[in-house]
Amino acid sequence: MITLTIIISLVLISLLFIPLEAIQLNTQLDLWREFIGVMHPLFLHLPVGLLISLVVITVASKLTKIPAIPQLTYKACLILLSVSSLISVATGYLLYLGDSYPQDVVDAHLWTAVVFTLILSWHTTLYCLDKIKARANGSFLAVELCLLIMAGHYGGVITHGEPFDKAPWVVNAELKKIEQEKLEAQHSSTIYDSLVAPIMVEYCNYCHGIKKDKANLRTDSYAAMLEGGDEGPSLVPGNIEKSTLISRMLLPIDDEDEEHMPPANKKQLNQAELDFLIWWVKSGASNTSTLNEIPSQFDTLNQKIKEYQEDPKSNTNNTKYY
Numbered sequence: 347m348i349t350l351t352i353i354i355s356l357v358l359i360s361l362l363f364i365p366l367e368a369i370q371l372n373t374q375l376d377l378w379r380e381f382i383g384v385m386h387p388l389f390l391h392l393p394v395g396l397l398i399s400l401v402v403i404t405v406a407s408k409l410t411k412i413p414a415i416p417q418l419t420y421k422a423c424l425i426l427l428s429v430s431s432l433i434s435v436a437t438g439y440l441l442y443l444g445d446s447y448p449q450d451v452v453d454a455h456l457w458t459a460v461v462f463t464l465i466l467s468w469h470t471t472l473y474c475l476d477k478i479k480a481r482a483n484g485s486f487l488a489v490e491l492c493l494l495i496m497a498g499h500y501g502g503v504i505t506h507g508e509p510f511d512k513a514p515w516v517v518n519a520e521l522k523k524i525e526q527e528k529l530e531a532q533h534s535s536t537i538y539d540s541l542v543a544p545i546m547v548e549y550c551n552y553c554h555g556i557k558k559d560k561a562n563l564r565t566d567s568y569a570a571m572l573e574g575g576d577e578g579p580s581l582v583p584g585n586i587e588k589s590t591l592i593s594r595m596l597l598p599i600d601d602e603d604e605e606h607m608p609p610a611n612k613k614q615l616n617q618a619e620l621d622f623l624i625w626w627v628k629s630g631a632s633n634t635s636t637l638n639e640i641p642s643q644f645d646t647l648n649q650k651i652k653e654y655q656e657d658p659k660s661n662t663n664n665t666k667y668y
């Protein structure tokens with residue numbers, strides 16, 4: 347029995363050190379490997395149940411002084427425990443060979459399971475040969491229980507993920523955080539960044555930007571619009587008439603002086619965009635007020651807001667037109 351245990355131990359230890367790539371199975375063998383491997387969950391519950399039963403029986407008989415189960419039965423249980431653990435390790439190892447699980451957790455699971463089986467097989471051998479006393483037996487059981495819990499935990503993490511990630515209070519906190527962040531994003535997105543600037547990018551900046559600044563006017567920043575161009579400020583908060591930026595857009599498109607902006611042959615703002623800009627200037631042309639301060643009548647611009655919220659950089663860093 348000792349020889350057998352030594353052989354088993356050597357095999358178990360070698361499992362931990364065989365480099366995985368060294369084992370190349372052909373397709374037929376691979377099918378069998380997978381077939382036997384998936385039975386791992388079927389076997390692994392045997393040692394779990396058996397060990398817990400043995401621990402309970404041992405502790406109960408110690409506390410209550412009721413005689414434990416007959417020694418022979420105890421031995422048989424230990425042998426069954428060892429054999430089922432060996433089968434579990436073997437099937438688990440087959441799964442491990444073809445797996446695509448997170449490596450570090452799988453390694454932790456394999457190591458604890460192998461060390462568990464190693465200790466257990468020596469425990470069984472020594473117990474069956476009547477080589478250990480009750481106290482040592484208890485210590486073996488305690489160590490094995492700890493290792494089993496660890497192996498079980500890692501096993502659970504492999505198949506179901508970290509258990510506490512799914513605890514209701516963790517999930518709820520996570521959902522709340524996401525909700526909070528969404529709300530904050532909404533609050534902190536300014537009307538200027540998410541709506542005004544993109545309109546300027548689309549219709550104005552390619553003539554009034556970094557590359558060209560027709561009439562010395564740039565419309566690619568809030569400060570530049572306030573500063574204006576040859577005719578003075580293009581943006582006067584609260585005043586549509588003095589805000590040339592707006593008044594130019596409101597000129598008839600076919601006016602003789604060709605002062606309408608954007609020039610007649612270029613892409614024109616739609617009515618919703620125009621109405622929105624008028625509202626924005628009238629309401630003080632703030633560059634700090636946020637999206638939730640927009641009247642619902644501009645809901646048609648929602649698409650732009652949505653696009654912006656999904657990818658805030660898409661609008662403010664858009665250099666296409668400069």
Ligand code: HEC
Binds near residue numbers: 592604
């Ligand atoms: C294709 C080029 C082009 C585009 C696009 C364009 N502009 Fe102009 N813009 C000009 C030119 C050229 C002038 C100078 C001639 C003039 O004053 O009409 C000018 C002048 C202006 C002026 C007068 C500035 C000053 O102080 O003299 C304003 C205001 C203005 N544009 C606003 C706009 C706005 C707002 C947009 C976008 C909705 C826009 N422009 C789009 C070419 C363009």
